[in-house]
Amino acid sequence: MNEPQKTESDLTVVEIPVTDLVPGRYQMRTVFQDNGLAESIRNQGIIQPIVARGECPPYEIIAGERRCRAAKAAGLELVPVILRNDLDERQAATFGLVENIQRHAFNPIEEAKSYEMLAIKFGLTHEMIATDTGVSRTQITNTLRLLKLSDTIQSLIIDGSLSGGHAKTLTTLNPAAQEGFAKRAIREGWSVRKLEEEVAKLKALLAPKPPKSAVSEQPLSIDANRLGMEVGEKLGLPVKLKWTEGRGGVFEITVFSVDDADRVVAKLLSAVADKPDR
Incomplete structure (x- = not known):
C-alpha cells in the first residue's frame, strides 16, 4: 500500500476547537504520559499539528492524540490540525501506527496489538504489514508472539517492569x-x-540425555x-x-x-x- 503523496501546499493547517476532536478508532495506545508536554504546549503552543479526518465535527484523530490530551490539559481552545480526508481506512490505521513507532510512543504490547489489528481488520499478512509500516517482517512476527503471554506478564510489560527484550525471551518458555x-x-x-x-x-x-552405551x-x-x-x-x-x-x-x-x-x-x-x- 502506497500512501497518497502530498505536497506542502496540499497539507493545509486549520484551527479546530479541541473539543471537536475524538480518539481514532484504530488507536491501540492506552498509556499516555504527559512528561511535561501540557506545560510546554501552554508556553510554546503545538509545534507539530494534529492529523485528523472528517468533513465536519467530531473529527477523528489519526495521529496526535497525546498532543490533543495535553492541549486540553493546558487549557487551549483551538489547536492546529491537518485534515487528511484522502486516506482510506487502511491508510489511516497505518498512518497512526507508523507515527507511534517513529516516536517510540508504544510499549511492546501496544505495538503488538496494533499489528494484530491490521492483520484482523484488513486481512494483512505479516509481509504486507511490513511493507506498509517499514518494519521488518521478523520483528512483526516476534512482536506478535508477545500476545501469547499471560495477562499478568503483559501487564508487567505495559507498566515497564519488564522490557520488550525480557518479554521476547519469555515467549520461548x-x-x-x-x-x-x-x-x-x-x-x-x-x-x-x-x-x-x-x-x-x-x-x-x-x-x-543421550542413552548410555556399553553394558546391555x-x-x-x-x-x-x-x-x-x-x-x-x-x-x-x-x-x-x-x-x-x-x-x-x-x-x-x-x-x-x-x-x-x-x-x-x-x-x-x-x-x-x-x-x-x-
Whole structure:
C-alpha cells in the first residue's frame, strides 16, 4: 500500500476547537504520559499539528492524540490540525501506527496489538504489514508472539517492569515457566542477557540425555525419561524420574526459587483435591 503523496501546499493547517476532536478508532495506545508536554504546549503552543479526518465535527484523530490530551490539559481552545480526508481506512490505521513507532510512543504490547489489528481488520499478512509500516517482517512476527503471554506478564510489560527484550525471551518458555521467570527477573533485577542465560540453563536441564552405551541392561517396564519430561512440561521445571524395576521410583523436581516450590506444592495439592474418592 502506497500512501497518497502530498505536497506542502496540499497539507493545509486549520484551527479546530479541541473539543471537536475524538480518539481514532484504530488507536491501540492506552498509556499516555504527559512528561511535561501540557506545560510546554501552554508556553510554546503545538509545534507539530494534529492529523485528523472528517468533513465536519467530531473529527477523528489519526495521529496526535497525546498532543490533543495535553492541549486540553493546558487549557487551549483551538489547536492546529491537518485534515487528511484522502486516506482510506487502511491508510489511516497505518498512518497512526507508523507515527507511534517513529516516536517510540508504544510499549511492546501496544505495538503488538496494533499489528494484530491490521492483520484482523484488513486481512494483512505479516509481509504486507511490513511493507506498509517499514518494519521488518521478523520483528512483526516476534512482536506478535508477545500476545501469547499471560495477562499478568503483559501487564508487567505495559507498566515497564519488564522490557520488550525480557518479554521476547519469555515467549520461548512454556506457559507454566513464564511467570516464575518473569517474577525472578524483576525481583533480582536481571538484564535481558541474564534472563537468556537462565532460560538456557533450564532448557539444558530439560533436554533429553543421550542413552548410555556399553553394558546391555534389562529394558524398563516404563519410559522414565518420557514421563519425567512430561511432568516437567506441566510444571515448567526440570523433572527426572529415577526408576528401579521391581522397586518403584522417585520423581526429582528442580526448583529455582521459593515461588517455584510453592507453585509445585499448590499444583500437587490441587491434583489430590480433584482426585475422586475410591
